[in-house]
Amino acid sequence: MKILILFIMIFSISNVNANEIYNLLKIPNLEVYKLKSNNNIRYLNAVKNFQIGSNKNITCDKISKKNLSNKFPIIEKNINRYNSNFLQKISLKYIVLCKNLKISNINTGGIPDNKKRTLILDINFNQKNFERMIHHEIFHMIENSFPKYFNEKKFSSFNNSNFNYAKCSTCSDRLNLDLYENTDGFLTEYSKSVPSEDMAEIFSFLMINKKKIKKKIQNDKILKNKVNFIELNLSKIDKNIL
């Protein structure tokens, strides 16, 4: 009986997703969009909807060529701000482009996977903050690669003692990505979710509008400490990113 089950598993379940991209990334239904770039990033796009993860809890839908050709220059422009050496350090080589990206049915802008050196991006996610979202997700790859530089406990200690983050990034309704007028230690509502999202929000704003953030921190000591923390630790990885 055991042997029969084994045979069924090996010869029936491992199935038609047997193309060369799947072999490499374990994501089905992808095709190469752009293979060669200055910083060695390879771009792939979904030609059919796909489901991945142990419980197929990550889903993303195919995108049209027209949609992709509209968004791709924006994505590439932002990714090109990172040099190949830095991208190698943070284990990023493949960017998978699709739409309606969900993890356990919750919409998300991107899913980083350092082990597979892949970042899945939803090209339709929050158009207002789309470019910043790219850098936000890149930060998650940075912190996953260098957890010792981005210690959450140390970062959290900059906040007022009576402030508590949520237990997880989706455990609260603090999801708004718009920049606060009065920052008071946090750039956006989403910054208040968990320390890693707070750090990612700071990093993404520094990448998109550094001047504005530098101005904001002049009157916000907590935020100033946080920004300094991100800049200092990032410079240990690459001095020229920020």
Add this chain to the structure above:
Amino acid sequence: MIKKLQASKSEKILFGFLIILFLFSFSSFFLLKNKCIFIEKININNLRFDNPNNIVVMNLDCGNVVIELYPEIAPMAVQRFKTLVEKKMYDGSAFYKVVENTLVQAGDIEYGNIKFLDYSKIGSGKSGLGLLKSELSNEFEFTEGSVGFSRTSEFNTEDSEFFITLKEIPIYQGEYTPLGKVIYGLEILQTIKKGDKAIYVLRPDFINTIKMFKSN
């Protein structure tokens, strides 16, 4: 009185056609069963190479596949491959993973040999010589007939398994350690048995032998 029936002209033509069809089907059945029938045999004794020390000959049921190894790109990997060839550890190795028109994979020393095939573990076997560091190249292009060292999803896990591409796979560039290129007999690799529905092949084809060219 019984009248002798005479076939009409059209009936004769139809009958003749049916006989030809039967003969054609019968012969085709046997001809097509022989997958090697259209494979041109290579006489390796007639081949000459500038550097025969980097040439290996893989003998399969349909003939010889000649591979040139590239030690200048992946010295450790090529050395490991040569060691396994010289120890005859690839002889009898199963092409257990075949992606149609894309690649064939063999070289599981522990669980993928004709003498001790273990379908439940195939693909996870070790050579006993330890894992190697990946030797990646941004210059080596995985064109048709490229030979690469297989690995797990992690780098630096190369051991003995290798694959040969049956088409150009640009995305493999810089991802897998290159071992060399097939210089003769690529069409033989196209005859290797595929799985019906899966990439893993039940009752796979085997490598008869792999030898260094100089020892032939």
